[in-house]
Each structure stands twice: as structure tokens, then as C-alpha cells.
Amino acid sequence: MSQHAHSSIDSLVGRFYSYRGLTSGGFVFPILTVHALSQGLDLAGVGFAAGMFFAGTLLGEVPTGYVGDRIGRRNSLFVGSVLISVTHFGFAFADSLAGFVFFWGFWGVAATFRSGSTDAWLYDTLTDHDATDSYTRVRGRGTGVFYASAAMSALIGGALYERWSALPFLFAGVLTAIGALVVLTLPEPTVSRSDEGFSLAEARTALASVVSNRTVRSFVLLSGIVLAVPETVEVFVQPVALSIGFRPSSLGPLYAGLMLAAAIGSSTADTIGRRIGVGRWFVLGPTALAVVLLVASSVHTVALPVFFLSRGANTVTDTLGSAFVNDRVASHGRATTLSGVSMVHALVFLLARTVGGVVANLTSPLVALAGFGCLAVGAVSVIRATVDPFEAPHPTGT
Secondary structure, three states: OOHHHHHHHHHHHHHHHHHHHHOOOOOOOOOHHHHHHHOOOOHHHHHHHHHHHHHHHHHHHHHHHHHHHHHOHHHHHHHHHHHHHHHHHHHOOOOOHHHHHHHHHHHHHHHHHHHHHHHHHHHHHHHHOOOHHHHHHHHHHHHHHHHHHHHHHHHHHHHHHHHOOOHHHHHHHHHHHHHHHHHOOOOOOHHHHHHHHOOHHHHHHHHHHHHHOHHHHHHHHHHHHHHHHHHHHHHHHHHHHHHOOOOHHHHHHHHHHHHHHHHHHHHOHHHHHHHHOHHHHHHHHHHHHHHHHHHHHHOHHHHHHHHHHHHHHHHHHHHHHHHHHHOOOOOOOHHHHHHHHHHHHHHHHHHHHHHHHHHHHHOOHHHHHHHHHHHHHHHHHHHHHHOOHHHOOOOOOO
16 A cells, blocks of 8 residues: 555544544433433333334334435435434433324434444445454444543543533533534545435345355344443443442443443454453353353342442453354445345344343342343354354355
8 A cells, every 4th residue: 555545544544533432422321311210210111212212223223224325425424414313402401201102213213324324324434444354343443442432531421411411411412513524525435326226126136135145144144132231231320220229420421431341342352362362252151241240149249349340241242243254245226235134223223121120120220230241142153153143154255
């Protein structure tokens, strides 16, 4: 790669990192569940409302993934950022179960505009510069920037909430809107521009590749089950923290630490994948999380370290999983195919959060999470014994 080309890709990656940092929305993370509980929702209500995020994902992934391939990766990222900004403003004044259900669902739809398109834009842009070998590193660091930014803004999110409950949401909405403007400075990848004739029939073909590809199909189900555990853990961090003495203002530093744990996990994913292997991680990661959740269900003081481990493990799994799938799908229609993957994950997460809220009401959040962790380990074992995705040969997407 020439010095000019190297400088060009460095500039693009830098702006990509800026976009990721500005759209982290970290101000709301420490207090979103607290805000919902303060408006009269119980744990089952919170689990149901939070699950609507993934219901929105299910409704939005196919059309928005298709739109991403039709209007381009960059424009899809821009629309997604604008809609997420609107979502933050809406949460600021939600005051009922119906309101939280609507805005969590709207957030899910908005997020689909950038879920598949973010990875597709990055992978195809690196393809344009003959730099796909750096995808896992750049993607991991980009996610690390996202969580580091979220950590810094989370530090004051709780304090802002105690001053006025709407403030964290208003701050997040403004910064996300600025991130949308940064997106407009990014170029459209060459592969994406060639998708101007992408038809509905081709979209169906791209989605069908998730089901028809034996390796991708089994891996998507396996990874969805593994990721469902930390996704459900997230719903209960705030009520558990409050139950052991935290105040809303002190949740900011706690979430800053959690975001840093996520950033570390994402940034080290490439190294973990190379040293222990992706297949081995998808056994060790969920097993370790299940064990510590079992301990925390009996010894509640262990809960906080478990939350940190869960956050870090989640981003390692997500980053390695993204690279695994991207290496096995074609560039033409990539955003739509990745949206199909997100749909499967969304269904699993929706069920996990909804059932998790009900079980937490009947028992406790930590007992519910420990049960989910053990179920995930068992499911991974069954899937790998039936169709092990890590033993199948694979073609690299082009």
C-alpha cells in the first residue's frame, strides 16, 4: 500500500472512530432502567419494554438492511443516527409502560439502520483499500472507542439525572445528532455504489444465505444464545446495584467502569481470537460467565465483578462473531445478509429479556441470570455436537 493510500485509509478510520464515539449515548446507560422503574414499571415491565428494542429490530432489519444496500451504507448510518437522536429525546419524557414500550421499540427500528450497515461500510471500505486483514482490529478498536466514549459520558449521566431526569437523554440526543453530521463526511464504498440495482429478489437470496449456509446457520444460532446472556444481564444491573446501596448519581462511575470493560474486551478480541481460537472462546466464554453468575446468585457481593466480566465477554464474543460471519458472506448484499443475522439474534434476545423479567419477578434477577447462563452452556454443547460451525470449511466473502 502506498503512503498516500495509507494516509487516506487512516483518515477514514479516524472519522469512523469519531462517529462511533459521538453516537455512544453513554449519558443514558446508567439511568435508563432506573428512570423506567421510577415511572411505575416493575421488573417484568422493564424486561418486556426493554425486549421491545429487539421487537423493533425484528420489524426493521429486513427493510432497513435492504434500504442500506439500496441507498448506500453511509446514508443508512446517517438516517439511523438521526432517528436514535429522536429516540433519546423521546425517552426524556416517557412516563408510562406504553411510552417505554414505544420508544424502546422505536429505538430498535432506528438501530437497524446502522446495525448491518456499520460493519458493511467498514468491511467494504477496507476492501476498497486492500486492507480487509485489518477488519477485526479496526472494528474492535472502533467498538472500543464507542465504549470509552460511553464510559466518559456515563460518569456524569447519573449526576445529571438527579438534577433533572431529562438531562441525560437531551445530552445524548444532541451528541448523536452531531455524530450524524460526521457520517456525511464519510465516502460510500465502491461495492455499495454497485448495489444501485440490488433487487428484492437478490435481497431474498442474501437473506436465504444465512439459512442455506450450514456453517453460518449454526453459528448464528449458537452466537445468539451466547450473547443473550449478557444482553439480559444488562437489564438488571441497575436494580441489583440499587439493592446493594448504590444511588442514581453513583451509577455513573459504575457504568463508566462497565463501558471500559466492554472497550477492553472489544480491543483485545483480535488477540484472544488468534491465541485461543474462536471456537474455543465460544466454549470458555459462556462457561465462565455461567459459573460466576451461579456464585453471584448465592453471594450477592460478587454481582459487581460479574457485571464487569459480562460486559467484557459480550464485546469479545460480538467482535469475533462479526468477523466470523463477514468472512463467510459475499460483499454484494452484505448489509442485507448481516441484517438477517441480526434478526435471528433479535428474536433470541427478545425472548430472553421478556422471560428474564418474569423469572426475576418470581425469584430474583441474579437467580434468573444464573439459570440463563447454564441454559446457554447446555445449548452451545448441543449445537456443536449436532452441527459444529468451527469445523466446517469456508469460502471467504468477496
